[in-house]
Amino acid sequence: MYGFLLIIAIIVILILVVAVVQKSTNAICLSKKRLDGKTVIVTGGTAGMGLHIATDLADRGAKVIIACPFEEEGTNATKQIVQETENENVVFKLLDLGSLKSVRKFAADIIKNEKRLDILINNAGIGTPGDFLTPDGMNFIMQVNYYGGFLLTLLLLPLLRKSGQPGEPSRILLTTSVLHRIGQVDVDKLNLTNYWFKLQIYGNSKLCLVLFGNRLAEELKGSHVVVNNVDPGAVGTRIFDSGSRVVGFFLKLVINCMFKTPWLGAQTALHVALDKKAGEVSGGYFQNCRVSKAVRRAYCEDTADSLWKESVKLVQLTKSELEECLRT
Template sequence: MSRYVLPLSVLGTAVGGAVLLKDFVSGGACPSKATIPGKTVIVTGANTGIGKQTALELAKRGGNIILACRDMEKYEAAAKEIRGETLNHRVNARHLDLASLKSIREFAVKVTEEEEHVHILINNAAVMRCPHWTTEDGFEMQLGVNYLGHFLLTNLLLDKLKASAPSRIINVSSLAHVAGHIDFEDLNWEKRKYDTKAAYCQSKLAIVLSTKELSRRLQGTGVTVNALHPGVARTELGRHTGMHSSAFSSFTLVS
C-alpha cells in the first residue's frame, strides 16, 4: 500500500491545486442586488461569452438592453434566449460591425435618433491573436476592433451619454495591457513582422490609456469612465490561440 502513497499524494495535490486555481481565476459573484429599471444599456459583443452573461445579468435587473452585433442571426438568437430566461422583453439586437467605421456611424445615428437615453455603454467586443487581418478601413484588426472601433463609438454617443447623466462607460481591457507597447510609427504592423500577442497587448494598452484620459476630460459631466480586467473565462475569444483545447484549461477556466 505504501507504494501508492506518493503517487496518490501527488495526484491529490495536483487536483487540489487545480481547484484552487479555478476558484482564483473565476473570481467571486457580484454581491450587489441593485436594479436598473428604465436604464438603457448597450453591450458590444453580447452574443457569447462575457458580453452575453453581462447582458443577461443586466436584463435580470430590469434594464433596456441593446445587443450591439455584427452577426444578426447569432445576436437575434442570443436576444431571444435572454428574453426567455429573464422575461424581460426589452432586450433587442442591432447591427454593429466594429471593423467598419461606416457601420459604427450608422449604429450611432440610429441609437441617437431612436433611444431617448443611453445610460450605460459597455465596450466589450474583442478579437484576440488573430492572423494579420485588417479592418474594412485598413487598420490592423486587433487595434481596429478592440480600440479604434470602440473609441469612435464612444465619441459618437458621448452627447447622448452626457444628456442621460448620471451615466457610465465601461471599457473591457485585459491584464495583458501591462505587456503592451504602442508603436506610434507602425500601429498597423506594416514595417515589422506581425506578432499576434504584441498586437493584442498594444490594443489593450490603448484602451487603458484612452480610458484614463477620457475619465479626466469628463470630470464634472456626470459620466464616469472605467476600464477593467474581466478575469479568465472559457469563451470564444481564445479561438485563434488553442488556449482552451487542453483538458486542464477546460477544467480550470470558467464557462
C-alpha cells in the same frame, strides 16, 4: 518509471492547488440594483461574457441593446435573453467594430432613436485571428479591440451626458485584459502588419484601452459620466478559437476549470456597472470587483495624449465632431 509517475503526480497536485487558490479569489457582483427605465448597450452581448452581462442587466429591468456583426447569433441571443428574463425590451443591432462606417451607422441610430443611454459596456473583442489591414487602413485586431470602441464611445457621449445625473452618473466600461501588461504603444507602428507577434498586437490593443480610459476620464471631469477599465481575468470563452479550434477547445476547458467560466468573468463588469461606490470612480482599473492597478506605463500622460491624437485622426473624427462629443 516510478520517478516519471511521481513527477506527473506532483504536476497534477500543483495544478489542483493553483485552481483551488484561483477559484477562491474569484469575486461575484453582489449588487441588487434594479435598472427599470434605464437603457444599456452591451457590445458583444450575444455570446460568452457579454451574453451573461446582457442577461443579468435585462433581468434587472433595463432596456438592453446587444450588438455584434452576426445576424443569426444576435437573433438567437435576443430570444434566449427574453426567454430567461421575461423582459421583452431586448434589442439586437448589427455592429462591426472592424468598420468605421458600421460604427457610425450604429451610433447614429442610437442617438436618433434612444431617449437615454445609462450604461455603455464595450465588451466586444477578438483574439488573434489574423494580422492584416482593414479597408479603413488599420490593423484588424487593433481596430476591433480598440479603435472601433474608441470611436463608438466618443460618438455616444452626448447621449450618455444627457442621461447622467448627480449621484447617478452614466457609466462607460472598457474591457481590457491582464495581457495589457505585455502591451507596447508606439503610435507610428501600432497598425503595422508582419511587425508584431499576434499576441503582442492583442496586448497592445488592451493597453490602448487603459490609456484611453484614463485620458477620457480626464476629459469627462465635471460631467455626470464615469469611465472605467474592467479586467475580467482569465476566462474560457471562444476568443481562444481564433488560432486553432482544437487548441482553443483545450485552452477553454483548462481555463474554465482553473480560472473563470464566462459567468464568473462577467462579474467584475456587472460590479462596475451597478455598484454605488464603483459609480464614484472614474479612470479606474477593476479586477475581481475591486479597484486595482494597471501596468505602470498605462498612466503615462504623454503616451495617452499621443495615442488620443493619433486615434482621433485614424477614426476620422473631425474637429467639430470631437468638440460636440466632448462638450459638457
